[in-house]
Amino acid sequence: MKQIEEIQLADIETNIHKVIETVMHSRKPVVIFDKDAALVRIVPVAQPRRSSWLGSMQGTGRIVGDILSPAEDTDSWEALSE
Numbered sequence: 001m002k003q004i005e006e007i008q009l010a011d012i013e014t015n016i017h018k019v020i021e022t023v024m025h026s027r028k029p030v031v032i033f034d035k036d037a038a039l040v041r042i043v044p045v046a047q048p049r050r051s052s053w054l055g056s057m058q059g060t061g062r063i064v065g066d067i068l069s070p071a072e073d074t075d076s077w078e079a080l081s082e
Helices: 009-026
Strands: 005-008 030-034 037-042
Touching (some): 009 030
16 A cells, blocks of 8 residues: 555646645645656645644643642631531
8 A cells, every 4th residue: 555645747737626635634645746757745734623622732731749639638728617
């Protein structure tokens, strides 16, 4: 299976929209050739756009310290002292 698709320069003029869609959806580069010589490579943008903000911060946080125990002693809480 080829990682990089190859297209002849003569074919690109009529198929440019299809080539761009293929690169966007497959996330694989396409190389344009003219007479067995590689001219350019069309590559996808590094990060695909997210359709939602949900999950955009996934994997960026970290837990520091004890998350189960109260932050303060219960004796210092005014509401619990009565």
